[in-house]
Amino acid sequence: MSEATGRAREGRQGALGRRAFTGRLLAGSAAAAGLGTMATSASAAPKAPKAALAPPGGEVRHMSLYMEALDDGQMGYGLEPGKASIPGPLIEINEGDTLHIEVTNSLDVDASLHVHGLDYEVSSDGTMMNHSQIEPGGKRTYTWRTHAAGRRADGTWREGSAGYWHYHDHAVGGEHGSGGIRAGLYGPVVVRRKGDLLPDATHTIVFNDMKVNNTLPGPDFEATVGDRVEIVMITHGEYFHTFHIHGHRWADNRTGLLTGPDDPSPVIDNKTVGPADSFGFQIIAGEGVGAGAWMYHCHVQSHSDQGMYGLLLVKNTDGSIPDYEHMDHTASGDSKKKSPSADKSATGGDGAKSAEGMDGMEGMEGMEGMEGMEGMEHMDHSA
Amino acid sequence: MSEATGRAREGRQGALGRRAFTGRLLAGSAAAAGLGTMATSASAAPKAPKAALAPPGGEVRHMSLYMEALDDGQMGYGLEPGKASIPGPLIEINEGDTLHIEVTNSLDVDASLHVHGLDYEVSSDGTMMNHSQIEPGGKRTYTWRTHAAGRRADGTWREGSAGYWHYHDHAVGGEHGSGGIRAGLYGPVVVRRKGDLLPDATHTIVFNDMKVNNTLPGPDFEATVGDRVEIVMITHGEYFHTFHIHGHRWADNRTGLLTGPDDPSPVIDNKTVGPADSFGFQIIAGEGVGAGAWMYHCHVQSHSDQGMYGLLLVKNTDGSIPDYEHMDHTASGDSKKKSPSADKSATGGDGAKSAEGMDGMEGMEGMEGMEGMEGMEHMDHSA
Amino acid sequence: MSEATGRAREGRQGALGRRAFTGRLLAGSAAAAGLGTMATSASAAPKAPKAALAPPGGEVRHMSLYMEALDDGQMGYGLEPGKASIPGPLIEINEGDTLHIEVTNSLDVDASLHVHGLDYEVSSDGTMMNHSQIEPGGKRTYTWRTHAAGRRADGTWREGSAGYWHYHDHAVGGEHGSGGIRAGLYGPVVVRRKGDLLPDATHTIVFNDMKVNNTLPGPDFEATVGDRVEIVMITHGEYFHTFHIHGHRWADNRTGLLTGPDDPSPVIDNKTVGPADSFGFQIIAGEGVGAGAWMYHCHVQSHSDQGMYGLLLVKNTDGSIPDYEHMDHTASGDSKKKSPSADKSATGGDGAKSAEGMDGMEGMEGMEGMEGMEGMEHMDHSA
DSSP: OOHHHHHHHHHTOOBOSHHHHHHHHHHSOGGGGOOOSOOSTTTTSOOOOOOOBOOOOOOEEEEEEEEEEOGGGOEEEESSTTOOBSSOOBEEEETTOEEEEEEEEOSSSOBOOEESSSBOOGGGSOOTTTTOOBOTTOEEEEEEEOOOOEEOTTSOEEOOSOEEEEEEOSSTTSTTOHHHHHHTOEEEEEEEOTTOBOOSEEEEEEEETTEETTBSSOOOEEEETTOEEEEEEEEESSOOEEEEETTOOEESSSSSSOOSTTOOOOEESEEEEOTTOEEEEEEETTTTTOSEEEEEEEOSHHHHHTTOEEEEEEEOTTSOOOOOBOOOOSSSOTTOOBOOOOOGGGOSOTTOOOOSSBTTOOOOOOOOOGGGHHHHHHHHHTO | OOHHHHHHHHHTOOBOSHHHHHHHHHHSOGGGGOOOSOOSTTTTSOOOOOOOBOOOOOOEEEEEEEEEEOGGGOEEEESSTTOOBSSOOBEEEETTOEEEEEEEEOSSSOBOOEESSSBOOGGGSOOTTTTOOBOTTOEEEEEEEOOOOEEOTTSOEEOOSOEEEEEEOSSTTSTTOHHHHHHTOEEEEEEEOTTOBOOSEEEEEEEETTEETTBSSOOOEEEETTOEEEEEEEEESSOOEEEEETTOOEESSSSSSOOSTTOOOOEESEEEEOTTOEEEEEEETTTTTOSEEEEEEEOSHHHHHTTOEEEEEEEOTTSOOOOOBOOOOSSSOTTOOBOOOOOGGGOSOTTOOOOSSBTTOOOOOOOOOGGGHHHHHHHHHTO | OOHHHHHHHHHTOOBOSHHHHHHHHHHSOGGGGOOOSOOSTTTTSOOOOOOOBOOOOOOEEEEEEEEEEOGGGOEEEESSTTOOBSSOOBEEEETTOEEEEEEEEOSSSOBOOEESSSBOOGGGSOOTTTTOOBOTTOEEEEEEEOOOOEEOTTSOEEOOSOEEEEEEOSSTTSTTOHHHHHHTOEEEEEEEOTTOBOOSEEEEEEEETTEETTBSSOOOEEEETTOEEEEEEEEESSOOEEEEETTOOEESSSSSSOOSTTOOOOEESEEEEOTTOEEEEEEETTTTTOSEEEEEEEOSHHHHHTTOEEEEEEEOTTSOOOOOBOOOOSSSOTTOOBOOOOOGGGOSOTTOOOOSSBTTOOOOOOOOOGGGHHHHHHHHHTO
């Protein structure tokens, strides 16, 4: 697979909402974000802007999704007719938001939209059992609600909706949507809590049966050293896998980020996952390790040997990247290719384009200023 | 499978101790329970009683278990002769309790009782290696101890015994009890910590090989909106699964409930599980999503397609339930049936009947007053 | 398998650094260790020394590793020529340390060293893609860095390197090292945080395909009641497993130890694991359960039936151990053998010998004084 192909596939995956609320936040008060005092251990570094944080939710949003046939019997969700992708578009909302999604079924079979983690009534369950699938050519509005954490009347604590969730069909090929999922009817949902860190870019990796985002090898992703890159990792289908990424790691908790020194969560770089599991995390690209081609892959040995891998291509700020060779999984072995010269203009954000088809979105860019990471970089090597 | 069958199976599973100590707690001091101040975010709601909490342990209890053959080569544990069930009875104790269990082996093969998570000497290990199995027709007393958390003499912290554990045979069909487990010799153990929230009902779901509680489809469970329903989820046998429930979610930590706003545990609705794993959680039935037929299932697609699912039937307080159709996994497809009219009198607690055969148990009921949930319900929809 | 064989295998696995920095710490100030006040709940117990804690890191260390062929096509890493073992030697460092490892490839195929969790540049990635494998007969220095947790310039929290990690080949038999891993090219890495509890002995258990440390049954380990025994558990290869140990349990978090009463981590004795997962924990041998032969095994029933198990042999302080029989997995069944009389002199530390081939190591012993556990023991049984 060429990098270009990988990026094209990634490019087909839209994203909802981040640029809009980032813009809003940056125009507002960073002091309200609750992160406490400024850096101490890296205080010699150039003054860095504080990281952007998610605002409170509470909006009522409306969007459209289209279920469509793709090449080779595959199927996808898209924000507009003719724009279906695998995975489907990233849906990103804040705790307290309500989302009304009008889904059009352009397939020739019953299909549906089922979401994990969010609040929905049985009429938005997406199951045939609850009569909430859609006939070919039909439309149906699914309503997803979310809520902030809070104390119930009886004094107990109720969790909030924040999390790395996902949606998928629950009707194609049987009561459990096995055919729809296999064909590609799935996508990521991120619900953020007020104060959650916002990434520069979000990339979705789905281990579906023995493929990654329904292809082999999986997509490559690009970033520049210091970018805050978010990965949403979803598993589907029949098999179990372990997700591993080279040179980077995350906390095995709600956000993938430790809340501070007292957070007991394990920090890992390899995680066992099974069908319909989802988790996410943010990494600072190249932090402590520098630019380079960093592999991610399933660590079940035969799965990686069959091509369940892709690359996180982390570039230096001048656009350069240390030399690497794309892996070769063919028998002949003559198809190895050298790393392309990095395209500086292609950096970041390709998974986070502002989306059309959703109310109240403004297309803003405002996530520069990660150069403060450099101070941290130096700190790493002074030990 | 008919609902009635599902409930009958569930009804065969007894429970030890909750009603008794709940009664004791409610007669005692709620102020000592340590939950802190009353609801704030839901303060407009009708005054709700505080949730019932587990008392301190420290009792020495005695009980009996009988290992018996069931139909079709299956085997079960029961509290009385002729009452064996799959899963075996729920054993529910408090940190600090000691339990002496006299086990009678009414099978025609060596069998045993092995427990996870609790303290036991090698003489109560239940392994042939440690000579702690029981011959056909024999009896043996196994002693399980539990302890509260505390600081050791060297200053280090020792964890307590609280958890969602389980017991199983370790002798039928080989050194590891593979034959006994396959046949149904397993059951749940819940050890509660002082102050843990007590549920209205506890249901046990065991993914054992490709079945749920040794049957397909799995059992259905009933609840009314606002009930605090506890699920103990255990896996056994040869395979890995993912446990998923529709419309509800839990924290992936000790209790399945967040301890408060600083708890970093992920909130999930899907979890990868393997043989002898166990976990548990409590949900407020229908919270934020309302009444309805909420599916639980293994999310490995072929496993759910083969019938590894069941329903949590959540009724409105008037006993009604939104219309649904039972799923059909047969070839002909003509066996679909409409949802029965809900039986209002059948609500809750069927998995929590006070048990016989155990010392110091009083049969008390005292878990009303979940109507305070209504305030939360309204809050959900006002976002 | 005889015990002696198990211990011999274990004995082949060296360890780096603990005795050295333990000695340093004990010579230093325990007050700086931050564990807070002395025991309260066990205050009637004899005064016990405080547990030994990890010091801060920051050293630059140099070591050598040799990749060599072993019998039957197996391969291993070793600290000296001719000393390769499966698993390879325990590499134990502190957050902030840098480790330069000169690796000699004495195999007849390209091979490499890839580490999980630590900081390394692409030149130390160990992949063919990044040109960091070693040709037969060649040498290459891999540099691993680690860092303490701290706040970044933008105010966000960066996790530290502490964790139970591992290293393995990434080049033998293909791009992902599947052949090298299968043959035995893997080993444990422990990165400790300042203040982490130091164990009396560390044992490594690797489920690799259907074997334990590339053999069946797995190794036995010895300890005396009250020893603080650390287990590093790694999985490799093709399959998923569940790791279970009898009579002991751990917290499913970074250290395997709860940080205190507010730590929400689940306490478990069974964990689903897949290829390249790693975790670790410390147990007090026999705590609350006494001496005996405590089995550890994969709880996938057919895996344990095929021999994926071993024993933690916990002796009384007089060297005695309750009678047990080694399990028999042969067809004839006549090879069962009685437990040997325990060898008091063989206790502890066999997995923690001070290593040669690494700078700045002093061979010190200083982990006595676990008799304070006795107070805890009595507490257990008084419930």
